[in-house]
Amino acid sequence: MKHITEYRDADLVHGVLDEIRQTVTKPWVLMEICGGQTHAIVRHGIDQLLPPEIELVHGPGCPVCVTPVELIDKSLAIAAYPEVIFTSYGDMLRVPGSGRDLFSVRASVGDVRVVYSPLDAVKIAQNNPDREVVFFAIGFETTAPPNAMSVVQAQRLGLKNYSILVSHVRVPPAMHVILDSPHNRVQGFLAAGHVCAVMGYWEYPPIAEKYGVPIVVTGFEPLDIVQGILQATRQLEEGRCEAENAYSRVVTFEGNRPAQKLIERVFEPCDRKWRGIGIIPGSGWRLRQEFAEFDAELRFDVEAIQPEESPLCIAGQILQGLKKPHDCSVFGLKCTPERPLGATMVSSEGACAAYYRYGR
Protein backbone atom coordinates (compact mmCIF):
# COMPACT_ATOMS: atom_id res chain seq x y z
CA MET A 1 0.00 0.00 0.00
CA LYS A 2 1.29 3.41 -0.98
CA HIS A 3 2.72 5.48 1.89
CA ILE A 4 3.11 2.32 3.99
CA THR A 5 5.11 -0.24 1.99
CA GLU A 6 7.99 2.17 1.27
CA TYR A 7 8.46 2.71 4.99
CA ARG A 8 8.86 -1.01 5.67
CA ASP A 9 11.81 -1.44 3.29
CA ALA A 10 14.27 -3.58 5.25
CA ASP A 11 17.34 -2.36 3.33
CA LEU A 12 16.52 1.27 4.03
CA VAL A 13 15.77 0.58 7.69
CA HIS A 14 19.13 -1.19 8.07
CA GLY A 15 20.84 1.67 6.23
CA VAL A 16 19.46 4.16 8.77
CA LEU A 17 20.34 1.81 11.65
CA ASP A 18 23.93 1.71 10.34
CA GLU A 19 23.95 5.50 10.31
CA ILE A 20 22.73 5.55 13.95
CA ARG A 21 25.63 3.21 14.87
CA GLN A 22 28.07 5.53 13.09
CA THR A 23 26.61 8.57 14.87
CA VAL A 24 26.34 7.41 18.47
CA THR A 25 29.33 7.73 20.82
CA LYS A 26 27.65 7.86 24.25
CA PRO A 27 24.63 6.32 25.98
CA TRP A 28 21.33 8.16 25.46
CA VAL A 29 17.80 7.57 26.73
CA LEU A 30 14.97 8.39 24.34
CA MET A 31 11.25 8.19 25.03
CA GLU A 32 8.69 7.44 22.36
CA ILE A 33 5.56 9.22 23.56
CA CYS A 34 2.94 7.19 21.77
CA GLY A 35 1.94 3.65 22.69
CA GLY A 36 1.35 2.92 19.00
CA GLN A 37 5.04 3.59 18.47
CA THR A 38 5.94 1.36 21.44
CA HIS A 39 4.09 -1.52 19.80
CA ALA A 40 5.69 -0.86 16.40
CA ILE A 41 9.16 -0.75 18.00
CA VAL A 42 8.72 -4.02 19.87
CA ARG A 43 6.82 -5.80 17.06
CA HIS A 44 9.51 -4.99 14.48
CA GLY A 45 12.33 -5.65 16.96
CA ILE A 46 13.75 -2.15 16.52
CA ASP A 47 14.69 -2.04 20.23
CA GLN A 48 16.90 -5.08 19.67
CA LEU A 49 18.50 -3.75 16.47
CA LEU A 50 19.61 -0.45 17.97
CA PRO A 51 23.18 -0.03 19.21
CA PRO A 52 23.44 -0.68 22.97
CA GLU A 53 24.07 3.01 23.64
CA ILE A 54 20.47 3.90 22.71
CA GLU A 55 17.84 2.98 25.26
CA LEU A 56 14.16 3.48 24.51
CA VAL A 57 11.74 4.06 27.37
CA HIS A 58 8.02 4.05 26.80
CA GLY A 59 5.79 7.04 27.22
CA PRO A 60 2.32 7.83 28.51
CA GLY A 61 0.67 8.01 25.07
CA CYS A 62 -1.84 5.27 25.66
CA PRO A 63 -5.25 6.85 26.27
CA VAL A 64 -6.79 3.61 27.46
CA CYS A 65 -3.97 3.28 30.01
CA VAL A 66 -4.23 6.78 31.47
CA THR A 67 -8.03 7.04 31.67
CA PRO A 68 -8.59 7.30 35.45
CA VAL A 69 -10.19 4.35 37.16
CA GLU A 70 -12.97 6.62 38.53
CA LEU A 71 -14.06 7.30 34.99
CA ILE A 72 -13.97 3.61 34.07
CA ASP A 73 -16.18 3.00 37.12
CA LYS A 74 -18.53 5.77 35.93
CA SER A 75 -18.69 4.16 32.48
CA LEU A 76 -19.63 0.85 34.13
CA ALA A 77 -22.37 2.53 36.18
CA ILE A 78 -23.80 4.38 33.16
CA ALA A 79 -23.62 1.30 30.93
CA ALA A 80 -25.72 -0.61 33.46
CA TYR A 81 -28.70 1.78 33.13
CA PRO A 82 -31.46 -0.08 31.25
CA GLU A 83 -32.26 2.85 28.91
CA VAL A 84 -28.62 3.31 27.90
CA ILE A 85 -26.79 2.10 24.83
CA PHE A 86 -23.16 2.55 25.83
CA THR A 87 -20.78 2.94 22.89
CA SER A 88 -17.00 2.82 22.99
CA TYR A 89 -13.84 2.15 21.05
CA GLY A 90 -13.14 -1.57 21.40
CA ASP A 91 -9.98 -1.08 23.43
CA MET A 92 -11.91 0.16 26.47
CA LEU A 93 -14.04 -2.94 26.99
CA ARG A 94 -11.43 -5.01 28.80
CA VAL A 95 -9.88 -2.24 30.88
CA PRO A 96 -10.35 -3.15 34.53
CA GLY A 97 -12.25 -0.70 36.71
CA SER A 98 -12.34 -1.16 40.47
CA GLY A 99 -14.14 -4.47 40.20
CA ARG A 100 -15.07 -5.35 36.65
CA ASP A 101 -14.91 -4.15 33.04
CA LEU A 102 -17.35 -3.14 30.30
CA PHE A 103 -17.27 -6.66 28.87
CA SER A 104 -18.72 -8.07 32.07
CA VAL A 105 -21.38 -5.33 32.13
CA ARG A 106 -22.29 -6.29 28.57
CA ALA A 107 -22.45 -9.96 29.55
CA SER A 108 -24.82 -9.24 32.45
CA VAL A 109 -27.10 -6.21 32.18
CA GLY A 110 -25.76 -3.58 29.80
CA ASP A 111 -26.20 -2.82 26.11
CA VAL A 112 -22.55 -2.07 25.31
CA ARG A 113 -21.55 -1.65 21.66
CA VAL A 114 -18.16 -1.20 20.03
CA VAL A 115 -18.03 1.51 17.38
CA TYR A 116 -15.31 2.37 14.87
CA SER A 117 -16.06 6.09 14.83
CA PRO A 118 -17.95 8.50 17.13
CA LEU A 119 -20.18 9.29 14.14
CA ASP A 120 -21.37 5.66 14.36
CA ALA A 121 -22.52 6.41 17.90
CA VAL A 122 -24.43 9.46 16.60
CA LYS A 123 -26.11 7.21 14.00
CA ILE A 124 -27.12 4.76 16.73
CA ALA A 125 -28.69 7.70 18.61
CA GLN A 126 -30.57 8.73 15.45
CA ASN A 127 -31.87 5.21 14.97
CA ASN A 128 -32.85 4.70 18.63
CA PRO A 129 -34.75 7.85 19.68
CA ASP A 130 -36.25 6.08 22.72
CA ARG A 131 -32.83 5.13 24.14
CA GLU A 132 -30.01 7.18 25.67
CA VAL A 133 -26.80 6.74 23.65
CA VAL A 134 -23.56 7.49 25.49
CA PHE A 135 -20.15 7.54 23.82
CA PHE A 136 -16.96 7.04 25.85
CA ALA A 137 -14.91 9.96 24.52
CA ILE A 138 -11.39 9.12 25.60
CA GLY A 139 -8.17 9.95 23.85
CA PHE A 140 -5.37 12.39 23.15
CA GLU A 141 -5.35 15.31 20.72
CA THR A 142 -5.69 12.93 17.74
CA THR A 143 -9.11 11.72 18.85
CA ALA A 144 -10.46 15.06 20.07
CA PRO A 145 -11.53 16.36 16.62
CA PRO A 146 -13.68 13.28 15.84
CA ASN A 147 -15.22 13.33 19.32
CA ALA A 148 -15.89 17.08 19.08
CA MET A 149 -17.50 16.62 15.67
CA SER A 150 -19.87 14.00 17.06
CA VAL A 151 -21.21 16.56 19.56
CA VAL A 152 -21.59 19.29 16.94
CA GLN A 153 -23.31 16.83 14.63
CA ALA A 154 -25.69 15.64 17.37
CA GLN A 155 -26.55 19.29 18.04
CA ARG A 156 -27.09 19.98 14.33
CA LEU A 157 -29.39 16.96 14.07
CA GLY A 158 -31.30 18.08 17.17
CA LEU A 159 -30.57 14.84 19.02
CA LYS A 160 -31.58 14.94 22.69
CA ASN A 161 -30.51 11.36 23.42
CA TYR A 162 -26.76 11.62 22.71
CA SER A 163 -24.06 12.41 25.27
CA ILE A 164 -20.36 11.75 25.75
CA LEU A 165 -18.35 10.70 28.79
CA VAL A 166 -15.22 12.79 28.34
CA SER A 167 -11.71 11.86 29.38
CA HIS A 168 -9.53 13.84 27.01
CA VAL A 169 -5.85 14.32 27.72
CA ARG A 170 -3.05 16.32 26.11
CA VAL A 171 0.59 15.41 25.50
CA PRO A 172 2.60 18.57 26.32
CA PRO A 173 1.56 18.82 30.02
CA ALA A 174 2.61 15.18 30.49
CA MET A 175 6.02 15.94 28.94
CA HIS A 176 6.48 18.66 31.55
CA VAL A 177 5.66 16.21 34.37
CA ILE A 178 8.16 13.66 33.03
CA LEU A 179 10.91 16.24 32.59
CA ASP A 180 10.26 17.92 35.97
CA SER A 181 10.58 14.62 37.85
CA PRO A 182 13.79 14.35 39.92
CA HIS A 183 14.00 10.74 38.70
CA ASN A 184 13.72 11.63 35.03
CA ARG A 185 16.07 9.76 32.67
CA VAL A 186 14.64 10.97 29.36
CA GLN A 187 17.13 12.95 27.25
CA GLY A 188 15.16 13.16 24.02
CA PHE A 189 11.63 12.56 22.75
CA LEU A 190 10.10 10.96 19.71
CA ALA A 191 6.91 13.03 19.58
CA ALA A 192 3.66 11.31 18.62
CA GLY A 193 3.14 11.80 14.89
CA HIS A 194 -0.64 11.70 14.79
CA VAL A 195 -1.08 13.99 17.78
CA CYS A 196 1.11 16.42 15.82
CA ALA A 197 -0.90 15.85 12.63
CA VAL A 198 -3.75 17.56 14.49
CA MET A 199 -1.90 19.99 16.77
CA GLY A 200 1.25 20.71 14.77
CA TYR A 201 4.45 21.02 16.77
CA TRP A 202 4.54 24.73 17.58
CA GLU A 203 4.13 23.85 21.28
CA TYR A 204 7.42 21.92 21.33
CA PRO A 205 10.29 24.40 20.69
CA PRO A 206 9.81 26.07 24.11
CA ILE A 207 9.87 22.63 25.82
CA ALA A 208 13.00 21.59 23.89
CA GLU A 209 14.68 24.84 24.89
CA LYS A 210 13.56 24.94 28.53
CA TYR A 211 14.66 21.38 29.35
CA GLY A 212 17.48 21.00 26.81
CA VAL A 213 15.93 17.96 25.10
CA PRO A 214 15.58 17.27 21.39
CA ILE A 215 12.00 16.56 20.32
CA VAL A 216 11.54 14.84 16.96
CA VAL A 217 8.06 14.39 15.48
CA THR A 218 8.02 10.73 14.46
CA GLY A 219 5.74 8.46 12.44
CA PHE A 220 4.73 4.85 12.97
CA GLU A 221 6.34 2.68 10.31
CA PRO A 222 9.77 1.12 10.99
CA LEU A 223 11.56 3.56 8.68
CA ASP A 224 9.79 6.51 10.32
CA ILE A 225 10.86 5.34 13.76
CA VAL A 226 14.54 4.77 12.93
CA GLN A 227 14.58 8.14 11.17
CA GLY A 228 13.21 9.79 14.34
CA ILE A 229 15.82 8.01 16.45
CA LEU A 230 18.61 9.05 14.04
CA GLN A 231 17.57 12.72 14.14
CA ALA A 232 17.30 12.71 17.95
CA THR A 233 20.69 10.97 18.27
CA ARG A 234 22.35 13.44 15.91
CA GLN A 235 21.00 16.34 17.96
CA LEU A 236 22.21 14.81 21.23
CA GLU A 237 25.66 14.05 19.82
CA GLU A 238 25.93 17.57 18.40
CA GLY A 239 24.67 19.19 21.62
CA ARG A 240 21.52 20.59 19.97
CA CYS A 241 18.01 20.57 21.42
CA GLU A 242 15.43 21.51 18.82
CA ALA A 243 11.95 20.51 17.73
CA GLU A 244 12.35 18.71 14.39
CA ASN A 245 9.94 16.94 12.07
CA ALA A 246 10.75 13.43 10.84
CA TYR A 247 7.15 12.86 9.66
CA SER A 248 6.81 15.73 7.23
CA ARG A 249 4.60 13.88 4.74
CA VAL A 250 1.80 14.05 7.34
CA VAL A 251 2.71 16.74 9.89
CA THR A 252 3.11 20.49 9.43
CA PHE A 253 4.33 22.99 12.02
CA GLU A 254 0.85 24.56 12.32
CA GLY A 255 -1.08 21.28 12.31
CA ASN A 256 -4.68 20.93 11.18
CA ARG A 257 -6.29 24.34 11.78
CA PRO A 258 -9.93 23.32 11.08
CA ALA A 259 -9.54 20.49 13.60
CA GLN A 260 -7.94 22.78 16.20
CA LYS A 261 -10.76 25.30 15.72
CA LEU A 262 -13.47 22.72 16.39
CA ILE A 263 -11.63 21.40 19.46
CA GLU A 264 -11.51 24.96 20.76
CA ARG A 265 -15.20 25.49 20.08
CA VAL A 266 -16.35 22.33 21.87
CA PHE A 267 -13.76 21.75 24.61
CA GLU A 268 -11.97 23.87 27.22
CA PRO A 269 -8.81 23.05 29.18
CA CYS A 270 -9.17 21.44 32.61
CA ASP A 271 -7.09 19.61 35.19
CA ARG A 272 -7.19 15.87 34.56
CA LYS A 273 -6.25 12.84 36.61
CA TRP A 274 -4.07 10.29 34.78
CA ARG A 275 -4.34 6.70 35.92
CA GLY A 276 -1.26 5.74 37.92
CA ILE A 277 0.24 9.24 37.64
CA GLY A 278 -2.19 11.60 39.38
CA ILE A 279 -3.64 15.00 38.57
CA ILE A 280 -1.77 16.97 35.93
CA PRO A 281 -2.86 20.63 35.87
CA GLY A 282 -4.27 21.83 32.56
CA SER A 283 -3.73 18.42 30.96
CA GLY A 284 -7.30 17.68 29.93
CA TRP A 285 -10.19 18.94 27.91
CA ARG A 286 -13.82 18.99 29.04
CA LEU A 287 -16.99 20.10 27.29
CA ARG A 288 -17.63 23.84 27.30
CA GLN A 289 -20.69 25.14 29.13
CA GLU A 290 -22.68 25.63 25.92
CA PHE A 291 -22.37 21.89 25.20
CA ALA A 292 -23.21 20.83 28.79
CA GLU A 293 -26.39 19.08 27.62
CA PHE A 294 -24.13 16.53 25.88
CA ASP A 295 -22.13 15.80 29.04
CA ALA A 296 -22.89 12.27 30.25
CA GLU A 297 -21.47 13.05 33.71
CA LEU A 298 -24.18 15.71 34.15
CA ARG A 299 -26.92 13.64 32.56
CA PHE A 300 -26.46 10.57 34.75
CA ASP A 301 -26.17 10.49 38.50
CA VAL A 302 -22.82 8.78 38.94
CA GLU A 303 -21.28 10.48 41.95
CA ALA A 304 -20.10 8.65 45.08
CA ILE A 305 -17.79 6.20 43.37
CA GLN A 306 -14.92 4.90 45.49
CA PRO A 307 -12.29 3.64 43.09
CA GLU A 308 -9.87 0.88 44.00
CA GLU A 309 -6.62 0.13 42.20
CA SER A 310 -4.49 -2.97 42.43
CA PRO A 311 -1.63 -2.09 44.81
CA LEU A 312 0.66 -4.38 42.80
CA CYS A 313 0.40 -2.51 39.48
CA ILE A 314 3.31 -0.16 38.62
CA ALA A 315 1.76 1.14 35.39
CA GLY A 316 2.12 4.76 36.52
CA GLN A 317 5.91 4.45 36.71
CA ILE A 318 6.04 2.59 33.40
CA LEU A 319 4.00 5.34 31.70
CA GLN A 320 6.52 7.95 32.89
CA GLY A 321 9.52 6.01 31.62
CA LEU A 322 10.78 5.33 35.17
CA LYS A 323 10.37 1.54 34.96
CA LYS A 324 9.99 -1.16 32.30
CA PRO A 325 7.21 -3.78 32.30
CA HIS A 326 9.56 -6.60 33.36
CA ASP A 327 10.52 -4.58 36.46
CA CYS A 328 7.01 -5.39 37.77
CA SER A 329 6.74 -8.26 40.27
CA VAL A 330 3.46 -9.53 38.80
CA PHE A 331 4.22 -9.04 35.07
CA GLY A 332 3.18 -12.19 33.18
CA LEU A 333 2.36 -13.95 36.46
CA LYS A 334 -0.60 -12.41 38.30
CA CYS A 335 -1.07 -9.88 35.50
CA THR A 336 -1.62 -11.13 31.95
CA PRO A 337 -3.73 -9.91 29.00
CA GLU A 338 -6.37 -12.49 30.02
CA ARG A 339 -6.45 -11.34 33.66
CA PRO A 340 -5.03 -7.79 33.66
CA LEU A 341 -4.44 -5.84 36.86
CA GLY A 342 -3.65 -2.62 35.02
CA ALA A 343 -4.70 -1.02 31.75
CA THR A 344 -1.18 -1.16 30.28
CA MET A 345 -1.59 -4.94 30.03
CA VAL A 346 -4.85 -4.60 28.07
CA SER A 347 -4.51 -1.90 25.51
CA SER A 348 -3.18 -2.44 22.01
CA GLU A 349 -0.93 0.51 22.90
CA GLY A 350 0.05 -0.53 26.42
CA ALA A 351 3.75 -1.19 27.04
CA CYS A 352 3.03 -4.25 29.22
CA ALA A 353 0.84 -5.81 26.53
CA ALA A 354 3.59 -5.21 23.95
CA TYR A 355 6.29 -6.79 26.15
CA TYR A 356 4.04 -9.75 26.95
CA ARG A 357 2.98 -10.34 23.36
CA TYR A 358 6.44 -10.06 21.81
CA GLY A 359 8.35 -11.82 24.59
CA ARG A 360 10.52 -9.07 26.05
Add this chain to the structure above:
Amino acid sequence: MCLAVPGKIVETYQADGLKMGKVDFGGVVRETCLEYVPQAEVGDYVVIHVGFAISMVSEEEAQATLETLREIMRLGEELGPEPDMQ
Protein backbone atom coordinates in the same frame (compact mmCIF):
# COMPACT_ATOMS: atom_id res chain seq x y z
CA MET B 1 -5.82 4.71 19.88
CA CYS B 2 -3.86 7.23 17.86
CA LEU B 3 -3.42 4.64 15.16
CA ALA B 4 -4.12 6.17 11.79
CA VAL B 5 -3.56 4.84 8.29
CA PRO B 6 -3.15 6.47 4.90
CA GLY B 7 -5.72 5.85 2.19
CA LYS B 8 -6.75 7.26 -1.17
CA ILE B 9 -9.97 9.22 -1.62
CA VAL B 10 -12.07 7.60 -4.36
CA GLU B 11 -15.32 9.53 -3.91
CA THR B 12 -16.58 12.61 -2.06
CA TYR B 13 -20.15 13.59 -1.17
CA GLN B 14 -22.28 15.38 1.45
CA ALA B 15 -24.25 13.46 4.07
CA ASP B 16 -26.23 15.00 6.98
CA GLY B 17 -24.43 18.29 6.32
CA LEU B 18 -20.93 16.79 6.52
CA LYS B 19 -18.27 16.43 3.81
CA MET B 20 -17.83 12.68 3.55
CA GLY B 21 -15.91 10.37 1.25
CA LYS B 22 -15.02 6.83 0.37
CA VAL B 23 -11.38 6.04 1.08
CA ASP B 24 -9.51 3.06 -0.35
CA PHE B 25 -7.03 1.30 1.97
CA GLY B 26 -5.34 -1.03 -0.51
CA GLY B 27 -8.61 -2.59 -1.65
CA VAL B 28 -10.74 -2.10 1.46
CA VAL B 29 -13.03 0.91 1.01
CA ARG B 30 -14.54 2.70 4.01
CA GLU B 31 -16.68 5.76 4.59
CA THR B 32 -14.71 8.65 6.05
CA CYS B 33 -15.51 12.13 7.30
CA LEU B 34 -13.53 14.73 5.31
CA GLU B 35 -14.62 17.85 7.25
CA TYR B 36 -11.10 18.42 8.58
CA VAL B 37 -9.46 18.30 5.13
CA PRO B 38 -11.72 20.74 3.24
CA GLN B 39 -9.23 21.02 0.37
CA ALA B 40 -9.08 17.23 -0.24
CA GLU B 41 -10.21 15.88 -3.61
CA VAL B 42 -10.63 12.49 -5.25
CA GLY B 43 -7.17 10.99 -5.81
CA ASP B 44 -5.59 12.64 -2.75
CA TYR B 45 -4.08 10.54 0.04
CA VAL B 46 -5.27 11.30 3.56
CA VAL B 47 -4.49 9.88 7.00
CA ILE B 48 -7.56 8.34 8.63
CA HIS B 49 -8.18 8.03 12.37
CA VAL B 50 -11.46 6.62 13.78
CA GLY B 51 -13.33 7.40 10.57
CA PHE B 52 -11.95 10.93 10.12
CA ALA B 53 -9.28 12.25 7.79
CA ILE B 54 -6.97 14.21 10.13
CA SER B 55 -4.30 15.16 7.60
CA MET B 56 -3.37 15.19 3.93
CA VAL B 57 -0.33 13.14 2.86
CA SER B 58 2.18 15.33 1.02
CA GLU B 59 3.59 13.46 -1.96
CA GLU B 60 6.49 15.93 -2.27
CA GLU B 61 7.51 15.59 1.38
CA ALA B 62 7.24 11.79 1.12
CA GLN B 63 9.56 11.71 -1.91
CA ALA B 64 12.04 14.14 -0.35
CA THR B 65 12.24 12.08 2.87
CA LEU B 66 12.72 8.80 1.01
CA GLU B 67 15.42 10.36 -1.18
CA THR B 68 17.32 11.63 1.89
CA LEU B 69 17.17 8.21 3.53
CA ARG B 70 18.27 6.44 0.32
CA GLU B 71 21.21 8.84 0.17
CA ILE B 72 22.17 7.89 3.75
CA MET B 73 22.06 4.22 2.76
CA ARG B 74 24.12 4.77 -0.42
CA LEU B 75 26.77 6.72 1.46
CA GLY B 76 26.95 3.99 4.09
CA GLU B 77 27.44 1.35 1.40
CA GLU B 78 30.09 3.37 -0.43
CA LEU B 79 32.08 3.98 2.72
CA GLY B 80 31.66 0.35 3.76
CA PRO B 81 32.10 -0.92 7.29
CA GLU B 82 34.70 0.75 9.42
CA PRO B 83 38.08 -0.95 9.10
CA ASP B 84 38.92 -3.22 11.99
CA MET B 85 42.00 -1.68 13.58
CA GLN B 86 43.89 -4.40 15.32
